[in-house]
Amino acid sequence: MSTVDRTNERLTVFKTYKLYVGGKFPRSESGRVYEVTDSKGKWLANAPQASRKDARDAVVAARKAFGGWSGATAYNRGQVLYRVAEMLEGRRDQFVREVADAEGLGKSKAAAVVDATVDRWVWYAGWTDKIAQVVGGGNPVAGPFFNLSTPEPTGVVAVVAPQESSFLGLVSVVAPVIATGNTAVVVASEKAPLPALSLAEVLATSDVPGGVVNVLSGRTAEIAAPLAAHQDVNAIDLAGADEVLAKELEIAAADNLKRVLRPQPVDDWTATPGLDRLTAFLETKTVWHPTGSLGASGSSY
Amino acid sequence: MAKEKMTTAFEYAPAPESRSVVDIAPSYGLFIDGEFTEAADGKVFKTVSPSTEEVLSEVARAGAEDVERAVKAARKAFEKWSALPGSERAKYLFRIARIIQERSRELAVLETLDNGKPIKETRDADLPLVAAHFFYYAGWADKLDHAGFGANPRPLGVAGQVIPWNFPLLMLAWKIAPALATGNTVVLKPAETTPLSALFFADICRQAGLPKGVVNILPGYGDAGAALVAHPDVDKVAFTGSTAVGKEIARTVAGTRKKVTLELGGKGANIVFDDAPIDQAVEGIVTGIFFNQGQVCCAGSRLLVQESIHDELLDSLKRRLSTLRLGDPLDKNTDIGAINSAEQLARITTLADQGEAEGAERWSPACELPSSGYWFAPTLFTNVTQAHTIARDEIFGPVLSVLTFRTPDEAVAKANNTQYGLSAGIWTEKGSRILAVAGKLRAGVVWSNTFNKFDPTSPFGGYKESGFGREGGRHGLEAYLAPSSPEGKR
Numbered sequence: 001m002s003t004v005d006r007t008n009e010r011l012t013v014f015k016t017y018k019l020y021v022g023g024k025f026p027r028s029e030s031g032r033v034y035e036v037t038d039s040k041g042k043w044l045a046n047a048p049q050a051s052r053k054d055a056r057d058a059v060v061a062a063r064k065a066f067g068g069w070s071g072a073t074a075y076n077r078g079q080v081l082y083r084v085a086e087m088l089e090g091r092r093d094q095f096v097r098e099v100a101d102a103e104g105l106g107k108s109k110a111a112a113v114v115d116a117t118v119d120r121w122v123w124y125a126g127w128t129d130k131i132a133q134v135v136g137g138g139n140p141v142a143g144p145f146f147n148l149s150t151p152e153p154t155g156v157v158a159v160v161a162p163q164e165s166s167f168l169g170l171v172s173v174v175a176p177v178i179a180t181g182n183t184a185v186v187v188a189s190e191k192a193p194l195p196a197l198s199l200a201e202v203l204a205t206s207d208v209p210g211g212v213v214n215v216l217s218g219r220t221a222e223i224a225a226p227l228a229a230h231q232d233v234n235a236i237d238l239a240g241a242d243e244v245l246a247k248e249l250e251i252a253a254a255d256n257l258k259r260v261l262r263p264q265p266v267d268d269w270t271a272t273p274g275l276d277r278l279t280a281f282l283e284t285k286t287v288w289h290p291t292g293s294l295g296a297s298g299s300s301y
Numbered sequence: 302m303a304k305e306k307m308t309t310a311f312e313y314a315p316a317p318e319s320r321s322v323v324d325i326a327p328s329y330g331l332f333i334d335g336e337f338t339e340a341a342d343g344k345v346f347k348t349v350s351p352s353t354e355e356v357l358s359e360v361a362r363a364g365a366e367d368v369e370r371a372v373k374a375a376r377k378a379f380e381k382w383s384a385l386p387g388s389e390r391a392k393y394l395f396r397i398a399r400i401i402q403e404r405s406r407e408l409a410v411l412e413t414l415d416n417g418k419p420i421k422e423t424r425d426a427d428l429p430l431v432a433a434h435f436f437y438y439a440g441w442a443d444k445l446d447h448a449g450f451g452a453n454p455r456p457l458g459v460a461g462q463v464i465p466w467n468f469p470l471l472m473l474a475w476k477i478a479p480a481l482a483t484g485n486t487v488v489l490k491p492a493e494t495t496p497l498s499a500l501f502f503a504d505i506c507r508q509a510g511l512p513k514g515v516v517n518i519l520p521g522y523g524d525a526g527a528a529l530v531a532h533p534d535v536d537k538v539a540f541t542g543s544t545a546v547g548k549e550i551a552r553t554v555a556g557t558r559k560k561v562t563l564e565l566g567g568k569g570a571n572i573v574f575d576d577a578p579i580d581q582a583v584e585g586i587v588t589g590i591f592f593n594q595g596q597v598c599c600a601g602s603r604l605l606v607q608e609s610i611h612d613e614l615l616d617s618l619k620r621r622l623s624t625l626r627l628g629d630p631l632d633k634n635t636d637i638g639a640i641n642s643a644e645q646l647a648r649i650t651t652l653a654d655q656g657e658a659e660g661a662e663r664w665s666p667a668c669e670l671p672s673s674g675y676w677f678a679p680t681l682f683t684n685v686t687q688a689h690t691i692a693r694d695e696i697f698g699p700v701l702s703v704l705t706f707r708t709p710d711e712a713v714a715k716a717n718n719t720q721y722g723l724s725a726g727i728w729t730e731k732g733s734r735i736l737a738v739a740g741k742l743r744a745g746v747v748w749s750n751t752f753n754k755f756d757p758t759s760p761f762g763g764y765k766e767s768g769f770g771r772e773g774g775r776h777g778l779e780a781y782l783a784p785s786s787p788e789g790k791r
Contacts (some may be wrong), residue, residue, distance in 0.1 A: 247556030254551035
């Protein structure tokens with residue numbers, strides 16, 4: 001053979017990273033992208049730089065999806081979230097590579113992060129049909145009434161994902177929001193958005209209805225501001241906002257009394273979470289029903 | 302259907318409750334660190350009886366300097382109070398509950414004088430609920446490890462609490478009982494038009510031997526409330542009042558460590574289906590909007606009637622309203638008392654006039670209003686659309702807006718078409734419809750075939766702009782405890 005074997009130098013096919021809105025993968029309506037680099041400054045991709053309009057579109061998609069997702073049975077939501085873990089496991093190598101690039105980790109450390117992330121989905125998948133029993137229940141009121149409190153999802157939740165933990169941190173804040181039946185508009189880590197954008201591809205193939213999770217990449221402050229002020233957003237998780245931005249967003253959120261989860265210091269995302277993130281975006285509904293009375297006679301057995 | 306003749310109310314002889322059970326002093330101070338004291342700047346204000354405009358007492362008016370003193374006292378008391386075994390805190394709260402029961406007639410008369418609501422309500426609703434609330438949370442104080450908030454849950458510190466004038470002592474109980482049970486200390490500001498029952502409560506704290514500084518009471522106006530909410534050494538803010546002030550508070554605490562619960566306005570839908578028992582529904586509608594003159598955040602102020610029974614229901618309702626007795630709040634037969642203040646009366650009047658101007662049809666029963674005091678006749682508006690101001694804004698008065706619907710889906714859509722989400726009512730004989738509709742309503746409390754029921758074990762609070770957090774029940778403890786998750790712990 002006279003031709004040189006060049007298989008090892010095959011030109012790879014780059015991926016065009018896109019936003020995830022309403023179950024579709026649009027580019028930013030603004031046509032903007034920004035350069036994403038690894039921890040050493042090497043170019044990785046051009047990520048879409050979402051605009052205020054993209055944020056508003058995502059809220060519309062999340063609102064549209066809310067009725068179906070919150071109305072699905074808790075068992076069904078658990079099945080769907082578990083499916084996400086299955087799909088993720090199958091694309092483990094890809095995420096190990098992306099997390100290693102994004103966070104400057106060695107391969108084995110990145111692998112541990114991805115494993116913990118898959119396990120986190122499994123943890124929350126199991127919560128969907130248990131949380132109501134843990135935080136709801138009957139109330140022994142002093143009168144002839146059956147009185148029951150049940151948790152219900154708050155609605156559309158804007159999630160400012162953690163900046164540093166681009167994948168485990170991301171899933172740790174998104175999974176509890178949707179496990180309880182909320183829908184989410186997620187602002188990915190500004191510096192390291194690629195794992196979030198790839199997660200969207202997993203969600204799209206995991207039976208998660210379109211619009212339940214919407215993922216936006218770009219400048220955190222630019223996207224989060226219109227979400228915090230949006231009148232059709234019910235709550236906001238400020239996990240990835242710095243102190244100055246968090247205060248600004250909380251002030252904007254007061255305009256329609258969004259539920260606000262302030263940024264909390266997290267030393268170790270691998271620690272088993274408590275209930276706080278699940279209950280942060282739950283409402284309690286209490287319903288009173290008269291029981292009537294059969295009178296004092298009746299069986300004592 | 303032939304129109305029946307309006308029935309007239311029975312004649313009743315006056316049956317006033319005796320004022321002599323309560324001894325109101327000519328002046329009261331602030332209650333700080335276990336002592337009654339004048340305001341630092343010596344300011345005072347008068348509190349009047351809304352039914353007669355008689356001045357009841359002159360009360361010290363707290364300012365920023367007094368807030369400083371009270372927060373300092375509460376901070377100092379926190380160390381020992383939070384370190385007490387829960388069983389000891391419980392016993393203080395049980396003592397308070399018992400003393401309230403012992404003094405309940407005195408407090409009921411006092412509340413009726415200062416607030417203007419009928420003695421029937423203060424005696425049979427407010428006071429029993431106040432005592433029950435303290436009794437309920439007393440029992441939690443030594444059981445917090447089992448409440449589902451992690452092992453050894455911690456109190457937050459100093460709670461700044463601002464309460465409204467519609468249920469002065471009951472709102473105090475809702476705020477103070479869970480705060481103390483969980484080991485927090487309290488600075489509470491009652492409303493400027495109803496400071497007296499909170500000051501009597503201060504005396505109850507003294508009788509109960511509560512350690513100094515655990516409860517501090519600062520009568521005053523909005524400026525004192527704002528100073529309290531903004532105080533850097535306050536760890537927890539609890540507010541019940543208007544949505545506008547609630548939003549201001551949410552902005553004030555932004556970027557701080559302060560935990561906030563807000564219990565705000567409402568525009569509750571009371572939905573009556575065509576199979577509802579009409580007489581019971583009418584009683585529920587009356588309770589929903591005329592209890593406490595409609596000055597209730599969870600009032601059923603929007604009546605949604607299925608179109609097919611609109612005329613029949615309205616006839617019954619009007620007949621019933623004609624029998625309501627408006628007048629002296631101390632009279633045991635009075636159904637409708639006075640509006641709490643001239644300011645609130647002006648607001649109700651403006652909104653009702655606006656309803657008329659926007660084209661809704663106004664109706665009130667023949668009803669003579671007393672010549673002094675603040676009064677507003679029970680009022681119905683029919684031909685109301687969702688666009689009308691009286692269908693959207695909280696009126697906080699005895700004014701009912703009547704709208705119609707044809708299908709359950711339409712009823713739910715209209716009920717949810719509001720910025721608020723506090724309460725709702727459903728009237729139907731069909732069990733599955735109750736559950737289906739209750740499930741779709743975006744409201745924190747839903748009453749089926751009843752309305753305006755309250756209980757210390759039952760969590761209360763709103764969706765959307767009716768606020769956040771719950772008061773009452775196990776849920777009510779969360780507002781006063783630090784987060785339990787590893788992520789939330791520093």
